[in-house]
Amino acid sequence: MRRDVTYLDAQDETQILLRDAVQDFLSQEHRLERLQQLYHGKSVLDRRLWAAMAEQGWLALRLPEALGGSALEPVHAAIVAEQLGRHAVPEPLLSCAILPALLASRFSEAAGWLPLTQGLLDGSHVSTLAWQEDARSLDPSCVTTKVERRSDGAYMLSGQKIGVACGSFADSLLVTALLDGGLSLWRVAREDQRVSLVESLTSDGASVAVASFDDVPLTHESLLAQGPAVSAALSAALDEALLLAAWQLVGLASAALEITLEYLRTRVQFGQRIGSFQAMQHLSVDVKLQQALARAACQSALRRHAQAPESAAARAAIATAKARASDAALLAGRFGVQAHGAIGFAAEASIGCYLKAALRWAAFLGNGSHHRRQYALHADLHGTSS
Known part of the structure; x- marks a missing residue:
């Protein structure tokens, strides 16, 4: 049984220190003035700030210790998230750090996770999840995107995803697709020529994209997870x-x-x-x-x-x-x-x-x-x- 969680627990020194550290960091490193680029139709996402957030350990908060992360609880991630909100920070912590870290914690035995987990530790590689296909549904199992297994051992990915957060900010897309009739998860290089991103700026200076995959060639090393799990x-x-x-x-x-x-x-x-x-x-x-x-x-x-x-x-x-x-x-x-x-x-x-x-x-x-x-x-x- 997990212990009851109180936020913010005045007796929990880790929570207090984390909150104060996030406040101090964002007060020094983030300026609302950069969001004025919105008025010029430009994304304001900053890889330098992202790397600095990685150095603070925020990207790997929910990554297990065995993978180099902090293995902290959701309450600690909530502290960081609230402070990001207080400073109107547009960098995609949830889409490009928390979600990949939670998935990596379950499927890290696949070798393809290595650059992704390393990126959570040092900010060198950014990944974002591409899973949604129907704007009316948030069910991750509703998938028509598919991967075909070829006779030579190669794979081909075809389909389309919507609502891909900060696609051009990322190096890899984590794409859900049907393989042999079951759900699978793949690492796809964003810069592959057969990957098309149609991106729109969001109201806060981030972006959201429609990602299309036109027979994108993949290898077995790109397979991150497969099966009902x-x-x-x-x-x-x-x-x-x-x-x-x-x-x-x-x-x-x-x-x-x-x-x-x-x-x-x-x-x-x-x-x-x-x-x-x-x-x-x-x-x-x-x-x-x-x-x-x-x-x-x-x-x-x-x-x-x-x-x-x-x-x-x-x-x-x-x-x-x-x-x-x-x-x-x-x-x-x-x-x-x-x-x-x-x-x-x-x-x-x-x-x-x-x-x-x-x-x-x-x-x-x-x-x-x-x-x-x-x-x-x-x-x-x-x-x-x-």
């Missing part, structure tokens, strides 16, 4: 990514509200600070209340996930957390832009960065409406078996 591992990894995304949204929401409250205390209109206006006070309370509910939901989800990962109860709690955190972050961002007035839309105003980040992370792996439906499913509210 692949679907189970993907589902479990996506559960944790959802939980951490909720914590990142909580960080976004809290920082956005702090920025807005500071503005309300200093901005003067009609001879008064606008924070003294009753309408602004009521809206601030609404935003604060939603944040408190979101944080409580994330705390509950973290505990349930630690006690019984992959259970219906844990998945229901994670769905609740993601829905509430998404709503809270969007509410905080929109209220902040509204309170700032016209300047809230300007590149110079930091509050806009938080709304843009909230728009992406609220949609990541399903928006609030999707996860309210998922909660009904996992909590058996429709009378079906969980």
Whole structure:
């Protein structure tokens, strides 16, 4: 039985030190000003910062010690995720570090994982998961992409994936495909000429792509995992990514509200600070209340996930957390832009960065409406078996 997990435990020195270290690092190494490149239609993702995050040990937080990682718990990853949200950092920790690390921890006996796990330790190699094919489904087992086994021992990959996070930032794509009628996972070089990426910038300066594979040749060394365990591992990894995304949204929401409250205390209109206006006070309370509910939901989800990962109860709690955190972050961002007035839309105003980040992370792996439906499913509210 796993011990109960409290975030942030005032008695847990590791948690306190990690939180303070992440805060200090991001305060020094990350500047919101770089996000202004968004207004020029450019990605803001920074491989230098990614390597520095690897040096801090964040990319390998969930990697087992046997693979060189820290083997810390989801609660520690949640601490990092919340601080990334508080600083509106767009670098894809969840998609390009947490998810690969969780999969590597299950299938590391395959030699093809070596460059991927080494990249989590030093930032030298970035991988991103390419698994989704239908925008209406987040079921990792819904796959039509296939790998054909040739008589000479080679393999050919064909198909298409959507929602590939930060594809051009990555060196490798971790692609799910059908092989011999079962699910498999492959490492595919992003620069292969038969791999086509059609990429779009996201609201916060990252990117999302549609990846197409036109008879991409693969070798047996590219095979990372095969069999029924692949679907189970993907589902479990996506559960944790959802939980951490909720914590990142909580960080976004809290920082956005702090920025807005500071503005309300200093901005003067009609001879008064606008924070003294009753309408602004009521809206601030609404935003604060939603944040408190979101944080409580994330705390509950973290505990349930630690006690019984992959259970219906844990998945229901994670769905609740993601829905509430998404709503809270969007509410905080929109209220902040509204309170700032016209300047809230300007590149110079930091509050806009938080709304843009909230728009992406609220949609990541399903928006609030999707996860309210998922909660009904996992909590058996429709009378079906969980």
